[in-house]
Amino acid sequence: MNSIISIMIADDHSLMRQGLRQILELEENIKVICEASDGEDTILKAIDKKPDVILLDINMPKINGIEALRRLKDIGCESKIIVLTIHDDREYLMRTINMGVDGYVLKDSDSDTLVKSIKDVYQGKTYIQPSLAPLLVRESDSNITKEESKKSSLTKREYEVITLIAEGLNNREIGAKLYISEKTVKNHVSNIFKKIEVNDRIQAAIFAYKNNIKKI
Structure with a gap:
Protein backbone atom coordinates (compact mmCIF):
# COMPACT_ATOMS: atom_id res chain seq x y z
CA MET A 1 0.00 0.00 0.00
CA PRO A 134 -19.36 -15.13 20.36
CA LEU A 135 -21.33 -12.00 21.34
CA LEU A 136 -23.28 -12.37 18.11
CA VAL A 137 -24.43 -15.91 18.91
CA ARG A 138 -27.22 -15.35 21.41
CA GLU A 139 -30.46 -16.49 19.86
CA SER A 140 -33.63 -18.25 21.04
CA ASP A 141 -34.45 -21.75 19.80
CA SER A 142 -37.00 -20.38 17.31
CA ASN A 143 -34.46 -17.95 15.94
CA ILE A 144 -31.89 -20.73 15.61
CA THR A 145 -34.36 -22.79 13.57
CA LYS A 146 -35.09 -19.80 11.33
CA GLU A 147 -31.38 -19.08 10.90
CA GLU A 148 -30.69 -22.71 9.98
CA SER A 149 -33.43 -22.53 7.37
CA LYS A 150 -31.84 -19.42 5.84
CA LYS A 151 -28.41 -21.08 5.86
CA SER A 152 -29.72 -24.22 4.13
CA SER A 153 -31.32 -22.07 1.41
CA LEU A 154 -27.91 -20.94 0.16
CA THR A 155 -26.51 -22.65 -2.91
CA LYS A 156 -22.96 -24.03 -2.84
CA ARG A 157 -21.69 -20.98 -4.76
CA GLU A 158 -23.56 -18.56 -2.47
CA TYR A 159 -22.06 -20.36 0.51
CA GLU A 160 -18.60 -19.80 -0.96
CA VAL A 161 -19.36 -16.13 -1.59
CA ILE A 162 -20.63 -15.45 1.93
CA THR A 163 -17.52 -17.00 3.49
CA LEU A 164 -15.44 -14.52 1.51
CA ILE A 165 -17.73 -11.63 2.47
CA ALA A 166 -17.11 -12.62 6.09
CA GLU A 167 -13.37 -12.39 5.43
CA GLY A 168 -13.88 -8.79 4.32
CA LEU A 169 -13.29 -9.27 0.58
CA ASN A 170 -15.00 -6.97 -1.92
CA ASN A 171 -16.78 -8.19 -5.07
CA ARG A 172 -13.72 -7.86 -7.30
CA GLU A 173 -11.57 -9.86 -4.87
CA ILE A 174 -14.26 -12.52 -4.50
CA GLY A 175 -14.52 -12.83 -8.28
CA ALA A 176 -10.77 -13.32 -8.55
CA LYS A 177 -10.83 -16.01 -5.84
CA LEU A 178 -13.70 -17.93 -7.42
CA TYR A 179 -12.77 -17.28 -11.07
CA ILE A 180 -16.07 -15.60 -11.84
CA SER A 181 -16.92 -12.09 -13.04
CA GLU A 182 -17.53 -9.18 -10.66
CA LYS A 183 -21.05 -8.89 -12.10
CA THR A 184 -21.75 -12.54 -11.27
CA VAL A 185 -20.49 -11.95 -7.71
CA LYS A 186 -22.80 -8.93 -7.41
CA ASN A 187 -25.76 -11.11 -8.42
CA HIS A 188 -24.80 -13.76 -5.87
CA VAL A 189 -24.44 -11.13 -3.14
CA SER A 190 -27.88 -9.73 -3.96
CA ASN A 191 -29.41 -13.22 -3.76
CA ILE A 192 -27.63 -13.91 -0.47
CA PHE A 193 -28.94 -10.68 1.07
CA LYS A 194 -32.51 -11.64 0.09
CA LYS A 195 -32.24 -15.20 1.38
CA ILE A 196 -30.74 -14.35 4.76
CA GLU A 197 -32.73 -11.10 5.08
CA VAL A 198 -29.90 -8.60 5.53
CA ASN A 199 -29.17 -5.21 3.97
CA ASP A 200 -25.39 -4.95 3.91
CA ARG A 201 -22.09 -6.82 4.00
CA ILE A 202 -21.48 -6.36 7.74
CA GLN A 203 -24.82 -8.00 8.54
CA ALA A 204 -24.00 -10.80 6.09
CA ALA A 205 -20.63 -11.30 7.81
CA ILE A 206 -22.38 -11.44 11.20
CA PHE A 207 -24.79 -14.05 9.81
CA ALA A 208 -21.78 -16.11 8.71
CA TYR A 209 -20.15 -15.83 12.14
CA LYS A 210 -23.36 -16.69 13.98
CA ASN A 211 -24.12 -19.69 11.81
CA ASN A 212 -20.58 -21.05 11.70
CA ILE A 213 -20.33 -20.67 7.93
CA LYS A 214 -16.78 -21.55 6.98
CA LYS A 215 -14.80 -22.41 3.88
CA ILE A 216 -15.84 -25.66 2.30
Missing part, protein backbone atom coordinates in the same frame (compact mmCIF):
# COMPACT_ATOMS: atom_id res chain seq x y z
CA ASN A 2 1.69 3.16 -1.18
CA SER A 3 -0.77 5.87 -0.16
CA ILE A 4 -0.70 7.41 3.30
CA ILE A 5 -3.76 6.73 5.47
CA SER A 6 -4.75 9.84 7.42
CA ILE A 7 -6.16 9.21 10.89
CA MET A 8 -8.16 11.13 13.48
CA ILE A 9 -8.08 9.83 17.05
CA ALA A 10 -11.26 10.70 18.98
CA ASP A 11 -10.90 9.86 22.68
CA ASP A 12 -11.38 11.91 25.82
CA HIS A 13 -8.26 10.50 27.52
CA SER A 14 -5.09 12.30 26.47
CA LEU A 15 -2.86 9.37 27.48
CA MET A 16 -4.87 7.05 25.24
CA ARG A 17 -4.57 9.49 22.33
CA GLN A 18 -0.82 9.82 22.88
CA GLY A 19 -0.37 6.06 23.09
CA LEU A 20 -2.36 5.44 19.92
CA ARG A 21 -0.44 8.16 18.08
CA GLN A 22 2.89 6.59 19.05
CA ILE A 23 1.75 3.14 17.91
CA LEU A 24 0.32 4.32 14.61
CA GLU A 25 3.18 6.59 13.65
CA LEU A 26 5.52 3.60 13.71
CA GLU A 27 3.68 2.58 10.54
CA GLU A 28 5.12 4.27 7.44
CA ASN A 29 1.73 4.23 5.67
CA ILE A 30 -0.25 5.82 8.51
CA LYS A 31 -0.28 9.44 9.67
CA VAL A 32 -2.30 10.90 12.55
CA ILE A 33 -3.49 14.30 11.31
CA CYS A 34 -5.72 15.38 14.21
CA GLU A 35 -7.18 14.48 17.59
CA ALA A 36 -10.52 15.17 19.29
CA SER A 37 -11.43 14.93 22.97
CA ASP A 38 -15.23 15.03 22.76
CA GLY A 39 -18.04 14.20 20.37
CA GLU A 40 -18.70 17.74 19.18
CA ASP A 41 -15.02 18.29 18.38
CA THR A 42 -14.96 14.95 16.57
CA ILE A 43 -17.75 16.00 14.21
CA LEU A 44 -16.25 19.44 13.51
CA LYS A 45 -12.77 18.05 12.81
CA ALA A 46 -14.13 15.21 10.68
CA ILE A 47 -15.82 17.80 8.47
CA ASP A 48 -12.79 20.11 8.40
CA LYS A 49 -9.87 17.67 8.16
CA LYS A 50 -11.59 14.83 6.26
CA PRO A 51 -9.42 12.01 7.65
CA ASP A 52 -9.44 8.69 5.83
CA VAL A 53 -10.16 6.82 9.07
CA ILE A 54 -11.59 7.94 12.42
CA LEU A 55 -10.82 5.94 15.57
CA LEU A 56 -13.88 6.68 17.69
CA ASP A 57 -14.29 6.06 21.41
CA ILE A 58 -17.83 5.50 22.75
CA ASN A 59 -17.56 7.21 26.14
CA MET A 60 -16.90 10.88 25.43
CA PRO A 61 -18.27 14.15 26.88
CA LYS A 62 -20.76 16.56 25.24
CA ILE A 63 -21.75 14.03 22.58
CA ASN A 64 -20.92 10.35 23.08
CA GLY A 65 -19.38 8.23 20.36
CA ILE A 66 -22.64 6.53 19.41
CA GLU A 67 -24.35 9.86 18.78
CA ALA A 68 -21.27 11.23 16.99
CA LEU A 69 -21.31 8.16 14.73
CA ARG A 70 -24.99 8.69 13.95
CA ARG A 71 -24.50 12.35 13.10
CA LEU A 72 -21.45 11.68 10.95
CA LYS A 73 -23.41 9.06 8.99
CA ASP A 74 -26.38 11.43 8.68
CA ILE A 75 -24.26 14.19 7.11
CA GLY A 76 -22.64 11.75 4.69
CA CYS A 77 -19.16 11.78 6.22
CA GLU A 78 -16.89 9.81 3.87
CA SER A 79 -14.32 8.92 6.54
CA LYS A 80 -14.20 5.26 7.50
CA ILE A 81 -15.11 4.90 11.18
CA ILE A 82 -13.71 2.32 13.58
CA VAL A 83 -15.20 2.19 17.06
CA LEU A 84 -12.27 1.66 19.44
CA THR A 85 -13.70 0.91 22.86
CA ILE A 86 -13.50 -0.99 26.13
CA HIS A 87 -17.05 -2.27 25.60
CA ASP A 88 -17.13 -5.95 24.63
CA ASP A 89 -20.89 -5.66 24.89
CA ARG A 90 -23.37 -7.09 22.39
CA GLU A 91 -25.72 -4.10 22.61
CA TYR A 92 -23.00 -1.59 21.71
CA LEU A 93 -21.66 -3.85 18.97
CA MET A 94 -25.06 -4.37 17.35
CA ARG A 95 -26.05 -0.70 17.64
CA THR A 96 -22.91 0.51 15.91
CA ILE A 97 -23.12 -2.19 13.24
CA ASN A 98 -26.72 -1.23 12.48
CA MET A 99 -25.59 2.40 12.17
CA GLY A 100 -23.04 1.44 9.51
CA VAL A 101 -19.74 1.45 11.40
CA ASP A 102 -16.78 0.17 9.35
CA GLY A 103 -14.93 -1.51 12.19
CA TYR A 104 -15.20 -2.45 15.86
CA VAL A 105 -12.04 -3.05 17.89
CA LEU A 106 -11.39 -3.37 21.63
CA LYS A 107 -8.85 -1.12 23.32
CA ASP A 108 -7.04 -4.08 24.84
CA SER A 109 -6.30 -5.58 21.42
CA ASP A 110 -2.70 -5.70 20.21
CA SER A 111 -1.21 -3.13 17.86
CA ASP A 112 -1.22 -5.56 14.92
CA THR A 113 -4.99 -5.97 15.23
CA LEU A 114 -5.51 -2.20 15.28
CA VAL A 115 -3.26 -1.62 12.27
CA LYS A 116 -4.98 -4.43 10.34
CA SER A 117 -8.41 -2.96 11.10
CA ILE A 118 -7.30 0.44 9.81
CA LYS A 119 -5.84 -0.96 6.60
CA ASP A 120 -8.86 -3.20 6.01
CA VAL A 121 -11.46 -0.45 6.36
CA TYR A 122 -9.34 1.93 4.29
CA GLN A 123 -9.49 -0.66 1.48
CA GLY A 124 -13.28 -0.78 1.73
CA LYS A 125 -13.50 -3.91 3.85
CA THR A 126 -15.20 -4.26 7.21
CA TYR A 127 -13.42 -5.35 10.36
CA ILE A 128 -15.04 -6.77 13.46
CA GLN A 129 -12.54 -8.12 15.98
CA PRO A 130 -12.81 -11.92 15.72
CA SER A 131 -12.89 -12.37 19.50
CA LEU A 132 -16.26 -10.57 19.51
CA ALA A 133 -17.94 -13.20 17.34
Whole structure:
Protein backbone atom coordinates (compact mmCIF):
# COMPACT_ATOMS: atom_id res chain seq x y z
CA MET A 1 0.00 0.00 0.00
CA ASN A 2 1.69 3.16 -1.18
CA SER A 3 -0.77 5.87 -0.16
CA ILE A 4 -0.70 7.41 3.30
CA ILE A 5 -3.76 6.73 5.47
CA SER A 6 -4.75 9.84 7.42
CA ILE A 7 -6.16 9.21 10.89
CA MET A 8 -8.16 11.13 13.48
CA ILE A 9 -8.08 9.83 17.05
CA ALA A 10 -11.26 10.70 18.98
CA ASP A 11 -10.90 9.86 22.68
CA ASP A 12 -11.38 11.91 25.82
CA HIS A 13 -8.26 10.50 27.52
CA SER A 14 -5.09 12.30 26.47
CA LEU A 15 -2.86 9.37 27.48
CA MET A 16 -4.87 7.05 25.24
CA ARG A 17 -4.57 9.49 22.33
CA GLN A 18 -0.82 9.82 22.88
CA GLY A 19 -0.37 6.06 23.09
CA LEU A 20 -2.36 5.44 19.92
CA ARG A 21 -0.44 8.16 18.08
CA GLN A 22 2.89 6.59 19.05
CA ILE A 23 1.75 3.14 17.91
CA LEU A 24 0.32 4.32 14.61
CA GLU A 25 3.18 6.59 13.65
CA LEU A 26 5.52 3.60 13.71
CA GLU A 27 3.68 2.58 10.54
CA GLU A 28 5.12 4.27 7.44
CA ASN A 29 1.73 4.23 5.67
CA ILE A 30 -0.25 5.82 8.51
CA LYS A 31 -0.28 9.44 9.67
CA VAL A 32 -2.30 10.90 12.55
CA ILE A 33 -3.49 14.30 11.31
CA CYS A 34 -5.72 15.38 14.21
CA GLU A 35 -7.18 14.48 17.59
CA ALA A 36 -10.52 15.17 19.29
CA SER A 37 -11.43 14.93 22.97
CA ASP A 38 -15.23 15.03 22.76
CA GLY A 39 -18.04 14.20 20.37
CA GLU A 40 -18.70 17.74 19.18
CA ASP A 41 -15.02 18.29 18.38
CA THR A 42 -14.96 14.95 16.57
CA ILE A 43 -17.75 16.00 14.21
CA LEU A 44 -16.25 19.44 13.51
CA LYS A 45 -12.77 18.05 12.81
CA ALA A 46 -14.13 15.21 10.68
CA ILE A 47 -15.82 17.80 8.47
CA ASP A 48 -12.79 20.11 8.40
CA LYS A 49 -9.87 17.67 8.16
CA LYS A 50 -11.59 14.83 6.26
CA PRO A 51 -9.42 12.01 7.65
CA ASP A 52 -9.44 8.69 5.83
CA VAL A 53 -10.16 6.82 9.07
CA ILE A 54 -11.59 7.94 12.42
CA LEU A 55 -10.82 5.94 15.57
CA LEU A 56 -13.88 6.68 17.69
CA ASP A 57 -14.29 6.06 21.41
CA ILE A 58 -17.83 5.50 22.75
CA ASN A 59 -17.56 7.21 26.14
CA MET A 60 -16.90 10.88 25.43
CA PRO A 61 -18.27 14.15 26.88
CA LYS A 62 -20.76 16.56 25.24
CA ILE A 63 -21.75 14.03 22.58
CA ASN A 64 -20.92 10.35 23.08
CA GLY A 65 -19.38 8.23 20.36
CA ILE A 66 -22.64 6.53 19.41
CA GLU A 67 -24.35 9.86 18.78
CA ALA A 68 -21.27 11.23 16.99
CA LEU A 69 -21.31 8.16 14.73
CA ARG A 70 -24.99 8.69 13.95
CA ARG A 71 -24.50 12.35 13.10
CA LEU A 72 -21.45 11.68 10.95
CA LYS A 73 -23.41 9.06 8.99
CA ASP A 74 -26.38 11.43 8.68
CA ILE A 75 -24.26 14.19 7.11
CA GLY A 76 -22.64 11.75 4.69
CA CYS A 77 -19.16 11.78 6.22
CA GLU A 78 -16.89 9.81 3.87
CA SER A 79 -14.32 8.92 6.54
CA LYS A 80 -14.20 5.26 7.50
CA ILE A 81 -15.11 4.90 11.18
CA ILE A 82 -13.71 2.32 13.58
CA VAL A 83 -15.20 2.19 17.06
CA LEU A 84 -12.27 1.66 19.44
CA THR A 85 -13.70 0.91 22.86
CA ILE A 86 -13.50 -0.99 26.13
CA HIS A 87 -17.05 -2.27 25.60
CA ASP A 88 -17.13 -5.95 24.63
CA ASP A 89 -20.89 -5.66 24.89
CA ARG A 90 -23.37 -7.09 22.39
CA GLU A 91 -25.72 -4.10 22.61
CA TYR A 92 -23.00 -1.59 21.71
CA LEU A 93 -21.66 -3.85 18.97
CA MET A 94 -25.06 -4.37 17.35
CA ARG A 95 -26.05 -0.70 17.64
CA THR A 96 -22.91 0.51 15.91
CA ILE A 97 -23.12 -2.19 13.24
CA ASN A 98 -26.72 -1.23 12.48
CA MET A 99 -25.59 2.40 12.17
CA GLY A 100 -23.04 1.44 9.51
CA VAL A 101 -19.74 1.45 11.40
CA ASP A 102 -16.78 0.17 9.35
CA GLY A 103 -14.93 -1.51 12.19
CA TYR A 104 -15.20 -2.45 15.86
CA VAL A 105 -12.04 -3.05 17.89
CA LEU A 106 -11.39 -3.37 21.63
CA LYS A 107 -8.85 -1.12 23.32
CA ASP A 108 -7.04 -4.08 24.84
CA SER A 109 -6.30 -5.58 21.42
CA ASP A 110 -2.70 -5.70 20.21
CA SER A 111 -1.21 -3.13 17.86
CA ASP A 112 -1.22 -5.56 14.92
CA THR A 113 -4.99 -5.97 15.23
CA LEU A 114 -5.51 -2.20 15.28
CA VAL A 115 -3.26 -1.62 12.27
CA LYS A 116 -4.98 -4.43 10.34
CA SER A 117 -8.41 -2.96 11.10
CA ILE A 118 -7.30 0.44 9.81
CA LYS A 119 -5.84 -0.96 6.60
CA ASP A 120 -8.86 -3.20 6.01
CA VAL A 121 -11.46 -0.45 6.36
CA TYR A 122 -9.34 1.93 4.29
CA GLN A 123 -9.49 -0.66 1.48
CA GLY A 124 -13.28 -0.78 1.73
CA LYS A 125 -13.50 -3.91 3.85
CA THR A 126 -15.20 -4.26 7.21
CA TYR A 127 -13.42 -5.35 10.36
CA ILE A 128 -15.04 -6.77 13.46
CA GLN A 129 -12.54 -8.12 15.98
CA PRO A 130 -12.81 -11.92 15.72
CA SER A 131 -12.89 -12.37 19.50
CA LEU A 132 -16.26 -10.57 19.51
CA ALA A 133 -17.94 -13.20 17.34
CA PRO A 134 -19.36 -15.13 20.36
CA LEU A 135 -21.33 -12.00 21.34
CA LEU A 136 -23.28 -12.37 18.11
CA VAL A 137 -24.43 -15.91 18.91
CA ARG A 138 -27.22 -15.35 21.41
CA GLU A 139 -30.46 -16.49 19.86
CA SER A 140 -33.63 -18.25 21.04
CA ASP A 141 -34.45 -21.75 19.80
CA SER A 142 -37.00 -20.38 17.31
CA ASN A 143 -34.46 -17.95 15.94
CA ILE A 144 -31.89 -20.73 15.61
CA THR A 145 -34.36 -22.79 13.57
CA LYS A 146 -35.09 -19.80 11.33
CA GLU A 147 -31.38 -19.08 10.90
CA GLU A 148 -30.69 -22.71 9.98
CA SER A 149 -33.43 -22.53 7.37
CA LYS A 150 -31.84 -19.42 5.84
CA LYS A 151 -28.41 -21.08 5.86
CA SER A 152 -29.72 -24.22 4.13
CA SER A 153 -31.32 -22.07 1.41
CA LEU A 154 -27.91 -20.94 0.16
CA THR A 155 -26.51 -22.65 -2.91
CA LYS A 156 -22.96 -24.03 -2.84
CA ARG A 157 -21.69 -20.98 -4.76
CA GLU A 158 -23.56 -18.56 -2.47
CA TYR A 159 -22.06 -20.36 0.51
CA GLU A 160 -18.60 -19.80 -0.96
CA VAL A 161 -19.36 -16.13 -1.59
CA ILE A 162 -20.63 -15.45 1.93
CA THR A 163 -17.52 -17.00 3.49
CA LEU A 164 -15.44 -14.52 1.51
CA ILE A 165 -17.73 -11.63 2.47
CA ALA A 166 -17.11 -12.62 6.09
CA GLU A 167 -13.37 -12.39 5.43
CA GLY A 168 -13.88 -8.79 4.32
CA LEU A 169 -13.29 -9.27 0.58
CA ASN A 170 -15.00 -6.97 -1.92
CA ASN A 171 -16.78 -8.19 -5.07
CA ARG A 172 -13.72 -7.86 -7.30
CA GLU A 173 -11.57 -9.86 -4.87
CA ILE A 174 -14.26 -12.52 -4.50
CA GLY A 175 -14.52 -12.83 -8.28
CA ALA A 176 -10.77 -13.32 -8.55
CA LYS A 177 -10.83 -16.01 -5.84
CA LEU A 178 -13.70 -17.93 -7.42
CA TYR A 179 -12.77 -17.28 -11.07
CA ILE A 180 -16.07 -15.60 -11.84
CA SER A 181 -16.92 -12.09 -13.04
CA GLU A 182 -17.53 -9.18 -10.66
CA LYS A 183 -21.05 -8.89 -12.10
CA THR A 184 -21.75 -12.54 -11.27
CA VAL A 185 -20.49 -11.95 -7.71
CA LYS A 186 -22.80 -8.93 -7.41
CA ASN A 187 -25.76 -11.11 -8.42
CA HIS A 188 -24.80 -13.76 -5.87
CA VAL A 189 -24.44 -11.13 -3.14
CA SER A 190 -27.88 -9.73 -3.96
CA ASN A 191 -29.41 -13.22 -3.76
CA ILE A 192 -27.63 -13.91 -0.47
CA PHE A 193 -28.94 -10.68 1.07
CA LYS A 194 -32.51 -11.64 0.09
CA LYS A 195 -32.24 -15.20 1.38
CA ILE A 196 -30.74 -14.35 4.76
CA GLU A 197 -32.73 -11.10 5.08
CA VAL A 198 -29.90 -8.60 5.53
CA ASN A 199 -29.17 -5.21 3.97
CA ASP A 200 -25.39 -4.95 3.91
CA ARG A 201 -22.09 -6.82 4.00
CA ILE A 202 -21.48 -6.36 7.74
CA GLN A 203 -24.82 -8.00 8.54
CA ALA A 204 -24.00 -10.80 6.09
CA ALA A 205 -20.63 -11.30 7.81
CA ILE A 206 -22.38 -11.44 11.20
CA PHE A 207 -24.79 -14.05 9.81
CA ALA A 208 -21.78 -16.11 8.71
CA TYR A 209 -20.15 -15.83 12.14
CA LYS A 210 -23.36 -16.69 13.98
CA ASN A 211 -24.12 -19.69 11.81
CA ASN A 212 -20.58 -21.05 11.70
CA ILE A 213 -20.33 -20.67 7.93
CA LYS A 214 -16.78 -21.55 6.98
CA LYS A 215 -14.80 -22.41 3.88
CA ILE A 216 -15.84 -25.66 2.30
